Amino acid sequence: MKNAANRYLWFRPESRNIWFRMAVPREVQGRVGRKPILCSLGTADRRQALILAGKKRAELFEEWGLMPKAKEAAPVIDPASLGVRIGFDDMIAAMEERRKAWPADDAEYAVRLAEREATLRRLTRRLHDGDLSEWEAVxxxxxxxRELPFEKGSEAYAALVQALAEGSIDAVGTFTRRHGGELNAEPQSTVVQEAKAKEAAKAKPGETIMELFERWASEVLDKGDKRADTVNQDRKVIQQFAAFVGVDRDMRSIKPDEVFEYRETLRALPPKWTTKRELRGLHMRTAASKARELDLPKTAFTTVNKHLSTISPLYRWLRGQPKWSGLGNPCDGLFYAKVKGKNARPPFSTAMLNQILTSPLFTGFLSDDREHVAGNMRADDWRKWIPLVAMFTGARIGEIAQLRIGDVNRQHGVWFVHIRHEEGEGLTTKSGKSRFAAVHSMLGRIGFLDFHARRLKAAGGDLSAPLFPELEPNARGQISGTPSRWWRDYLSAIGVKDGADGYGAHSFRHTLADRLRDEADLLDDKIAVVLGHSIKTTTSGYGTVPQGTVPMFKAWMEAVRFEGVDFTHLIADADALKVV
Structure with a gap:
């Protein structure tokens, strides 16, 4: 597996640690100089060095202003606004231009004005009668x-036609009132008034939605409140929202009804809608209309709430600045309530566990990349051991994938797995804290400790070497990317998973929680400690020692019997390897 950070690693002969080496990009050599950037990464572990090198490069590119901006979402063409521009603005301008050629005689002038009034009555009657053919032609x-992405018969097309109709009628009405004596006559239709209000609500330079987001993002990154990867994901959400309401909108002008419309439009779209063949290249409103027509799956309520949870903090941040004090938050009250869903990550049943453990990965498969087909090959790497460790410890897939050989150790004669959060070494946990997980006796019987011994021998006794050396971080710096995706695909291939049913590596974690309740008789506060959930109490902030001792965890874990799950063949395989 290739990784871009490889080319920045320098195994300096006289140093025990791996170094970072990078040529200065040509575009900044004038202010930075041409001398290559050299520095020790402070580690001899190649995988850890890869992570640190990627971070170092990102920091330098950020410092030099070379970080690529996420691709801006294509601006949304609002059919109502477009209809007003054509039906009202263009029509008013055309009528005013033709009026200049009207006769100077007052009587003739009145005749022409009466003709406009007759036109107003005719158009109004057609609209009331539902005859929109004239505006459909326009x-x-x-x-x-204009090569617009509006399909005939779609909601966007209907909105365009309706805006053309109401806009043109309002244009004729405004024209006749102005030249009939009401000198300051203004448009009266709601569609025109709303479009005019949006047009007037342009942001000042430096205060567009994306410009304000970048200021906010810079602040949260400096504070360490968010990781760069999280900010990049937030940026995509804000770009989509800005494109929906108008990229140059003043934040003050965005009202709750527009956020509500964004929410409903997003809900109507399928997950990752921009990658769907049927919707690719369409604007958001048009895509939502087509998605409804095609009866495509909808975005989850929880995902919609995540979007609102990305937009809302930007308003809260602005409200804390004097210039923006009193700014309302249009997201307030629009979050979907009670939408966690029915067990989004369901546990595996006993039957499922047996189906998994008797599948080709654990009994013999045909070849690499065809692990779901029966054959004579056996795995002794992350493919086999990450799911088994997840099953017996409840650890997350990324926490297991990052393990070093030395993280599997003994304390008071008890084997345990040290799940570490040490960002300087590229090791992280969701709670931000390290913890221990006792090695269940069955995990030992099926060969995990023997696998650990084989890895230690292969690494020449280097405890800092990775337990799963085949895995490397993906482009987002996540070491869990490959095994997580691979395991979901494998479960689908053997018939355990069906589409977006929630089953995956995280199901082992939910399975263990149920087993701890049912077989170990633990209450949720103890289960939370076992699973490494972050418990916010005054005492939890004291000291640095993780909650719970290894012997305590061992006693709890051994009470989990995995009743009904057959490990016989895995024990036999482990015993056979010992003989070999």
Whole structure:
């Protein structure tokens, strides 16, 4: 597996540690100099060095202003606003231009004005009668001439036609009132008034939604409140929202009804809608309309709430600045309530566990990349051991994938796995704290400790070497990417998983929670400690020693019997390897 950070590693002959080496990009050599960037990464562990090298490169590129900006979402063409521009603005301008050629005679002038009034009555009658053919013809010409993404019969097309109709009627009405004596006549229709209000609500330079987001993002990164990867994901959400309401909108002008419309539009779209063949290249409203027509799956309520949870903090941050004090938050009250869903990560049943453990990965498979097909090959790497360790410890897949050989150790004669959070070494846990997980006796019987011994021997006794050396961080710096995706695919291939049913590596964690309740008789506060959930209490902030001792965890874990699960063949395989 290739990794871009490889080329920045320098195994300096006279140093025990791996170094970072990078040529200065040509575009900044004038202010930085041409001398290569050299520094020790403070580790001899190649995998750890890869992570640190990637972070170092990102820091330098950020410092030099070379970080690539996420691709901006294509601006949304609001059919109502477009209809107003064509139906009201263009029509008013055209009528004013033609008026200049009207006769100077007052009587003739009155005749021409009466003709406009007759036109107003005719258009109004057609609209009331539901005859939109005249405006549909205008819409068709506009769509063809401007290559607009509005399909005939869609909601966006209907909104364009309706705005053309109401806008043109309002244009004629405003024109006749202005030239009939009401000198300051203004548009009266709601669609025109709303479009005009949006047009007037342009942000000042430096205060567009994305510009304010970048200021906020810089602050949270400096404080360490968020990781760069999280900010990049937030940026995608804000870009989509800005494109929906208008990239140049003043934040003050965005109202709750617009956020509500964004929420409902997003809900109507399928997950990762921009990658769907049927919706690729369409704007958000148009895509939502087509998704409804095609009856495509909808975005989960929880995902919609995550979008609102990304937009809302930007408003809270602005409200804390004097210039923006009193700013309302249009997201307030729009979060979907009670939408955690019915067990989004369901546990494996006993039957499922037996189906998994008797599948080709654990009994013999055909070849690499065809692990779901029966054969004579056996795995003795992350493919086999990450799911088994997850099953017996409840650890997350990324926490297991990052383990070093030395993280499997003994204390008071009890084997344990040290799940570490040490960002300087590229090791992280979701809670931000290290913890211990006792090695269940069955995990030992099926060969995990023997596997650990084989890895220690292969690494020449280097305790800092990775337990699963085949795994490397992905482009987002996540070592869990490959095993997580691979395991979901494998479960689908053997018939345990069906689409987006929630089953995956995290199901082992939920399975263990149920077993701890049912077989070990533990209450949730103890289960939370076993699983490494972050418990916020005054005492939890005292000291640095993790909660719970290894012997305590061992007693709890041994009470979990995994009733009904057959490990016979795995024990036999482990015993056979010992003989060899």
């Amino acid at each position: 819409a068709d010409r506009a769509i063809a001439g």
